[in-house]
Amino acid sequence: MKKIILLSLLVPCLIQAQQTPAPPQNESILIKGVTAHIGNGVVIENAAIGFDNGVITYVGATGSAPSGYDQTIESDGQHAYPGFIGMNTTLGLVEIDAVRATDDEDELGEMLPHIRAAIAYNAESQVVESVRPNGVLMAQVAPRGGRISGSSSVMQLDAWNWEDALMKADEGIHLHWPNPFYRGRWWLGEDPTLKRNDSYTKEVQSIADYMTKAKAHREKQNPKHLPYTAMSGLFDGSKSLYVHADYGEQIEESIDQLMGWGVKKIVLVGAHEAPKQLDLLKQHDIPVIIPRPHRLPYNEDEALKSTFTLGTKLVEAGITVAIEMSGRMERMNTRNLPFYAGSFAAYGVPYEKAVALLTSNPAKILGLENEIGTLEAGKRATFFLSKGDALDMRTNILSHAYIDGRAISLESHQTELYQRYSEKVN
């Protein structure tokens, strides 16, 4: 049995393009003396976490932990969290925003349910490796653009290739609900004020037609319609429909219509005005993936911190809430996901519930609640240790992170440059 003191930082001697994915867990490990944030609202002080073969075997008081682990780690009072899950990300789909050749997020066309994000996911992206050291260990990777952007998949962020990274393939389809309002494009000289969108009804009708046909389509049909085939899981509940909508009336109409078309699992994404539809969301148990709080309010008159208090309003109403990443510089900002949860906590979400925004809630939305999202025996050993509160940038300093029990590298292209140039400067 080996004993490792945590605080030592392993510095790689070689500069390499990417971090090497960690090998499978080959010995059982017990980590002692952690503050365990279970992910479901519960926190256990002075806890121990045991895991073997990639699966958690024990979570509970350090004193009651079973013995017999190959390796024991004294955590020295660190905080343990289930691996954070980024929702509606484009991680691995774009490497450098301004370089078109590296951009694989938005396919040509409007109705593209058969487009699959998973296969374009670049497991060797330098951006992906830069988000892990902050605790983001898994991500829903989704395409962008169009009316139906395509299918998203859940990936773990330490793998040789997309296939190894896959946790759940094509689990959902992303629909952008038509906007009842319209803004002219100022750069084309159009009037940029917000007005009623005259073609709204027509746009909704075109979704209705598409949905009706998709529902009527049978897999054995000849010729087989590939996009409709991709939609079939929506009607038997094997896939989720992620509907992107911000305005109150959009939310109301989209949910009403989607249920009418027989879509079984609906998840709302964006939802700046979700507080207007709390009853509806509660009544149908619709989860909501809210945008980053680090946005400006829509209006000059809006509460200064409206984007921060959105989380509180939904969480207090008992809705299942997670955080999505779409927006400016979204790939690189995925590493700030923990701080988004921290910001929601600052404006009223109780701390452990803020942790749940990144863990058990997204796990539940993704239908992976039996595998990830909490620190519980039987679940995947995908979690990390931070020297302090992982939702606060001052103290989010990771010492260990595991994906399926594999001790993954917390280094990156960036830490290597840091090392190299620190040596040069000193």
Place this chain on the structure above:
Amino acid sequence: MKNYLLGVFLMMSLSVVGQTYYPTNLGTKTKESHFQAFTELTLHPQPGETIENGTLLIRDGKVVAAGSQVKIPENSVVRSLPGQHVYASFIDLYTSFGIDEIDPKTTRGRSTQYKANQEGGYWNDHILGDYQAISDYSYNEKEAKIYREAGFGIVNTHREDGIHRGTGVLVALTDEKSENDRILLSQSAAYYSFSKSKQSNQSYPSSVMGAMALHRQVYHDANWYRTGNSPTKDLDLEAVLNQRSLPKIFEANNKLNVLRAAKVSTDLKENWIIKASGQEFEHLNSLKSYGNSLILPLNFPKPYDVSDPALLEKITLGQMRDWNQAPTNPAKVAAAKIPFAITMDGADSPDTFIENLRRAVAYGLSEKQALASLTTVPAKLIGQSESLGIIKPKAWANFIITSGPFFELDSKILDHYVKGNRHRINDAKQLDLDGTYTLQLDTHALELELENSTQEEEIELTVMEGEVEWENTIKYEDGQLNITLSNAEGLSAILEAKVKQPGMLKGTGIGFVGDPIQWNASLKEEENKERFLVFKPATTSYPNNGFGFKKRPQQVRILFKNATVWTNEVEGVLSNADVLIGNGKIIAVGTNLSDTTATVIDATGKHITSGIIDEHSHIAASSINEGGHNSSAEVTIEDVVDPDDIDIYRNLAGGVTTIQILHGSANPIGGRSAIIKLKWGETAENMLFPNADPFIKFALGENVKQSNWGSYNRFPQTRMGVEQVFVDYFQRAKEYGTEWTQYNQLSARQKRYTTQPRYDIEMETLWEILRGDRFISCHSYVQSEINMLMKVAERFGIRINTFTHILEGYKVADKMATHGAAGSTFSDWWAYKYEVKDAIPYNGAIMHRAGVNVAFNSDDSEMSRRLNQEAAKAIKYGGISEEDAWKFVTLNPAKMLHLDDRIGSLKAGKHADLVLWTDHPMSVYTKAEKTLVDGIVYYDAERAKTQLEKIAEEKKELIAQMVQAANNGMTTQAPMNPQKREFHCETLD
């Protein structure tokens, strides 16, 4: 200008004067010399003067006499007009009457156009100084009619195109006779604006600040040209010189641009008459101090359609106030004693113009001032006080005859005489009969409801007997009313009347049994004929939006007790410490302080820091880039500070107190910066940090190479070219400086025999840099270019003050330290373009350890409100101590801006710019509770909260007003939510 056919002369009916020296072959050359006399009038010879029972005598297009004791010559045609009023014709100084609009040149090439199309004139196509509107002007009867119907008999017209628009023409709007009579002045005024010509795609200037700089440069160039030192001809500059004695009219059109025009005008002592926006009441003190005369439009916004709640809630209180307060503008400008004329520009019809004019009076503008602004004021501004805008002997006989006092709602303009020629506007006999009348015919009690009685075609009559409607026909022309009536039972009647007075219809007709009858119908009750309501105007706040202050906050004396105080001084972080401020300064920092006069704030458990300083911001500006040239050192952000930007308040809520608004990164040499304090509610001028060292933005890399958008024809396209841009400009600036230095050393006598160098604002700015009087903050990314610029600077004996962004600073931190450059970077941005591929969040830490003064900046209107959290990332990435990390957003940027003697730490004598935090200032959970600038509480979390309720209250009130307005028949506009643009370095204007 067209020469009208002789046929026009044939149609003339009255007072054929013509041109005495013109030959005629159509008859004998007899001259008519009648007088025209108008008697029994109420005469308003000039604003404020009324003569009852007056007489107006005119001949040959001019006033001969006006008054109560006018002797009427025998050869007079007399019109007796009892009850009618006469006013001088109005004058509109801002029109494009008779000038065709320009078809915009829409074809755009693949790349931006940098070179001018025009030859012989100025280097910039938007300077159209030598244009003369007279060359395109031609009289337009249809347009003239519209102006006359609104009361305007004289218009000053010009072509609305360009930054310098050349000269305008003063025209009398008479359909009679020829252009010889109409054109009063062929070069009446010079016109200007900030808007580019539609005839050219030349890129410069791409921003308002560029247009301001261009105005200044043209002014200096004209002065220089006058000395005869230009080696070449410049027709525009010659024209500009010729126009110096003309009245100058500047179209500004939005409230901040009005102030900007006033500022440039004052700088150049040009005394521009500014065509304003209609929102001048928000900035009266500033406008008053500039001293320009204004031309006010009366195009008051329509109330919003309130029937769509979802859309309605997206319009802002500011927009609602725009509607509610606009009619108060003329009255408030008048009360501030700012001289102004009124224009019809922007009004959709003569009726709405007159309605809005009356509305302005109903909202407090005196009738005397209203008339003056339409007559004597514009006449004076155009230098025609003796002949226009007044009814007195020898003035042109330009006047309107109205059915009653002009400002009464029922009054109509009946005739409009221009140069003595009569133009009929409304028929005096055609009275407004709208209303419900009762008519007893035999045993039948009828109700007649008349609508649209003044519009012959549209007149409508509804006849009711109780619940039963009668069929009818109606005709009302020339005061003659004819009605036929019939009901289902076969009864019919014919009624006829000559209407003499409103409210009473009586005449003859044929009754139900076929006999002649006498009938009369009287107005049922006094109908409320008011067509507009006067709503209670909302209080104007500073700035005039939801979060503005009703009263500007004042300096306070405060003692904060028992806080954790981050001094940024050798004392470090003090626990249980007190901070005393007063008179805008920090008085003391320490423990157990007491002060009997100060308000004591218990800050137990809270933290106090100096205010956050953002070295790189783009909020609070109306434009950010002048990318029309690869150097734009002549522009300054100080010209375009937008003090109303809500992001100022949002930044205060994040603890920010001072920002440097940098020019963008569209070109290697950008514009000068503005360093402002976030004094929410103050004017742009008052926000500028007093006595701050001046800075300028430079830029390197992909943006200045235009790598990420399709532009391929501007030098430089590579980093190699970027270097040469700097070398070239610095070299030229050096030579420019030498030339001026030598010239300035000459004696006055020598100067007379020496060519004076041309004054060049761009070169002046660069010369300041070379003299060490202006400092560079340079947008930069990769190590090669950073190193290059330091070497170029060293070659010219200067130092790069700050590299901003500087994401590869960590690779050359040692060189930066040696050079003495500071690094203002992002905490963790990267991967957004190729040149930030190697950007690392440890950059700040490495530079700091190498001895570089490091700051974290925002370049982003959202992130700037949580720079405290960005500072915390220096602790996470690279292990910087908490105290040092905090200095990244306070003391260090203060040093970069050379302001650390005044701000950046908590020390007695420094500015009281500080923040009271609920928690550790770098915690993700902390919130700014109060933010003070110069000892004034500009942000208070509690106020922000109650303010939301007040916004909601006021919106409710204004929505109720709009419901009333709509129900009262006012035309509405669809609610629209304006998009606020966020600026970043790359924003191209």
